[in-house]
Amino acid sequence: GQNIDQPTEMTATEGAIVQINCTYQTSGFNGLFWYQQHAGEAPTFLSYNVLDGLEEKGRFSSFLSRSKGYSYLLLKELQMKDSASYLCAVDRSNDYKLSFGAGTTVTVRA
Amino acid sequence: DGGITQSPKYLFRKEGQNVTLSCEQNLNHDAMYWYRQDPGQGLRLIYYSQIVNDFQKGDIAEGYSVSREKKESFPLTVTSAQKNPTAFYLCASSAPLAVEQFFGPGTRLTVL
Numbered sequence: 001g002q003n004i005d006q007p008t009e010m011t012a013t014e015g016a017i018v019q020i021n022c023t024y025q026t027s028g029f030n031g032l033f034w035y036q037q038h039a040g041e042a043p044t045f046l047s048y049n050v051l052d053g054l055e056e057k058g059r060f061s062s063f064l065s066r067s068k069g070y071s072y073l074l075l076k077e078l079q080m081k082d083s084a085s086y087l088c089a090v091d092r093s094n095d096y097k098l099s100f101g102a103g104t105t106v107t108v109r110a
Numbered sequence: 111d112g113g114i115t116q117s118p119k120y121l122f123r124k125e126g127q128n129v130t131l132s133c134e135q136n137l138n139h140d141a142m143y144w145y146r147q148d149p150g151q152g153l154r155l156i157y158y159s160q161i162v163n164d165f166q167k168g169d170i171a172e173g174y175s176v177s178r179e180k181k182e183s184f185p186l187t188v189t190s191a192q193k194n195p196t197a198f199y200l201c202a203s204s205a206p207l208a209v210e211q212f213f214g215p216g217t218r219l220t221v222l
Contacts, residue, residue, distance in 0.1 A: 004152065031209065042114075042200065042213035043153075087152065091209050097168070098211065100145075100152030 002026045004101035006088050011107045012078055020073045020104045022088035033089040033098065034062050034073045043087055046073065075106070083108045113137065114214035116201050121219045123188075123195075131186045131217045133201035140206045142184035146170065147198040147216075159184055188219065195221045 003025040012018040024032070031050040035043035049055060049064035049071060061074040075082055088101040114135040123129045133142065141160045145153040155168030159178040173192025178184055184203075188195045198218050202211040 008150070033210070035213075040198075040216070040218070042215050044213070045210055048210060089153075097155060097158065098153075100154075102150055102152045 002090070002092065002099040004088055004090055004099055006086075006101040006104045008102070009105045009107070011109060013109050014078055014080060016078050018075045018078060018106060020075070020086050020088075020106070022071045022073070022101055024069050024071070024088070024090050024101075026090050026092045026099060028092040029066065030091040030093070032062075032064055032071045033087075033091065034060075034071075035087040035089060037085045037087055037103065038083075039085070046086075048091075078108045080108050080110070082106060114201060114203055114212060116199075116214040116217050118217060119215065121217055123219070123221050125221055126190045128187055128189050129195075129219065131188065131199055131201075131219070133184045133186065133214060134182055135184075135201075135203045135212075135214075136182060137203055137205070137212065138181070139203035139212070140181070141204045142178070143202040143204075143211060144168070144174075144176065144184070144186045145200045145202065147200060153200060156186065195219060 006022045033048050034046040037043040047062040054063045059076045064071045085103040085105045087103045089098040117132045143158040144156040147153050154170050157176040159165035175187045200216045201214040204211045
């Protein structure tokens, strides 16, 4: 089976930094996605990592270590609008199927 | 505006009734997907289709059926055989040879 783990909830203060970890054990691995999902809405794409290392996109950065089966999403200079669920998803096969973690709900406090 | 539409946003049905959820995209994407999302669980793949007139079962296809008669449309039928149909259903699509999936706004189905 596929095993993708991420923390259930995290809370941080406006302006702070939060790191959301994701560990995975899957039968195949092509790359790893991070999506943001506000309550009751569609997930929206944040990042896709294929190679080891850190990729930065504005306030959001994503890191991947393929040998360790580990990724994290770093959210800097937190804003209230960043309160959402963050989904880690593994692209595990050549037929474009994704396996999702349960999501991490981030709450940003003033 | 290009995008994926799902209708309706909220749907209520009585137990034992079949119900069809709509998904339409005008992104000219070949591949389309249906996921189910339950509280505390990740998105789970129900069915997916990579081209018109072809579709494959995902991880939890039992109690569901789909059709792909047109590139733009991928309706999902939740049958009475689905034991726990109340959930948030998300449709997605992706471009040829692209991995990123774009999601529709979702339909929240409640079976009473």
